[in-house]
Amino acid sequence: MKHFKETLYDAVCQEFRIDKMYFESKTEHQHLMIFHNAQLGRVMTLDGVVQTTEADEFVYHEMLAHVPIFAHGNAKRVLIVGGGDGGMIREVLKHPVEHVTQVEIDQAVVDMAIEYLPNHSDGAYEDPRLNLVIADGFDFVKQYADGDEARFDVIISDSTDPIGPGEVLFTDSFYAYAKRCLNPGGIMVTQNGVPFFQQDEIQTTYQRMGQQFEDMHFYCAPIPTYYGGFMTFAWGTDDLAARTRNVESLRAQFDELNLDTRYYNPEIHLAAFALPQYVKRSFKSE
Ligand code: SAM
Numbered sequence: 001m002k003h004f005k006e007t008l009y010d011a012v013c014q015e016f017r018i019d020k021m022y023f024e025s026k027t028e029h030q031h032l033m034i035f036h037n038a039q040l041g042r043v044m045t046l047d048g049v050v051q052t053t054e055a056d057e058f059v060y061h062e063m064l065a066h067v068p069i070f071a072h073g074n075a076k077r078v079l080i081v082g083g084g085d086g087g088m089i090r091e092v093l094k095h096p097v098e099h100v101t102q103v104e105i106d107q108a109v110v111d112m113a114i115e116y117l118p119n120h121s122d123g124a125y126e127d128p129r130l131n132l133v134i135a136d137g138f139d140f141v142k143q144y145a146d147g148d149e150a151r152f153d154v155i156i157s158d159s160t161d162p163i164g165p166g167e168v169l170f171t172d173s174f175y176a177y178a179k180r181c182l183n184p185g186g187i188m189v190t191q192n193g194v195p196f197f198q199q200d201e202i203q204t205t206y207q208r209m210g211q212q213f214e215d216m217h218f219y220c221a222p223i224p225t226y227y228g229g230f231m232t233f234a235w236g237t238d239d240l241a242a243r244t245r246n247v248e249s250l251r252a253q254f255d256e257l258n259l260d261t262r263y264y265n266p267e268i269h270l271a272a273f274a275l276p277q278y279v280k281r282s283f284k285s286e
Helices: 057-072 087-092 107-116 137-146 164-170 172-180 199-210 247-257 266-271 277-283
Strands: 003-005 015-017 020-026 031-037 041-046 049-053 077-082 099-104 130-134 152-158 182-191 215-221 231-237
Touching: 015 031, 020 107, 031 107, 041 107, 049 057, 057 087, 057 152, 057 182, 057 215, 057 231, 057 247, 057 266, 077 087, 077 137, 077 164, 087 099, 087 152, 099 107, 099 137, 107 130, 137 164, 137 172, 164 172, 164 199, 172 182, 172 199, 182 199, 199 215, 199 231, 199 277, 215 277, 247 266
Parallel strands: 077 099, 077 152, 099 130, 152 182
Antiparallel strands: 003 015, 020 031, 031 041, 041 049, 182 231, 215 231
């Protein structure tokens, strides 16, 4: 029986039984595997790290897409950086947005996900509102920041961890260029690791991304295969009211859209910004 052993941390690791291998190869940028596990369904890994599983992807994608879009209240243009498995465009395109640009570095991730993880994108790659760009997200925002094309209302960084090709998406300059791609009052969110194990990440993001935004905070959700407790998502905006919208107004928008979610709802949205002391202390001295 073959197993996949995650290599994210030195001292601890999780292991998955591989019940069927669908794809395993080195792409131009990273080592990609997609296999079946009896408990979790199809699992995608990059460079030895679990990226997404069919069983729990809904928590991650719903929380990284719906929280900023509902908080914004009138998002028309969304930029997604990374997200090659397609789950993020699926959730974002459920909103009445006019345009989504997705910048993914690795064409092979998109192609293999469409083939072996079709429920993730669920046809969203065919949506005419989507502009898929195969490029490095850092280079894209750097160039876009100096251009005169329309800005975005929401930016979602659905990246790998800050190792390998994803490292540039956690730098001071990435946040600075991304900020310049936003409309006034726009919101930026990023996947920011599991703070129990990746405490450094929350500290560095707070310092780096926090230089760009009036309101810098984190919100969280438990995603079982990102083990170690909940994951944090970084939140940055100059709209000080966006984080504390009242539950009735979120509820009205949510009901109007008639979203069929499995994790997200307006109460979870607001509650997700409440952080335990050990997390708060890791980025703020209180
Ligand atoms: N949900 C996962 C997690 O929490 O770790 C991440 C999802 S995975 C889809 C992240 C994607 O980011 C991958 O498809 C990878 O190819 C892409 N990526 C990594 N570095 C990138 C970069 N510099 N520019 C654009 N996409 C990048």
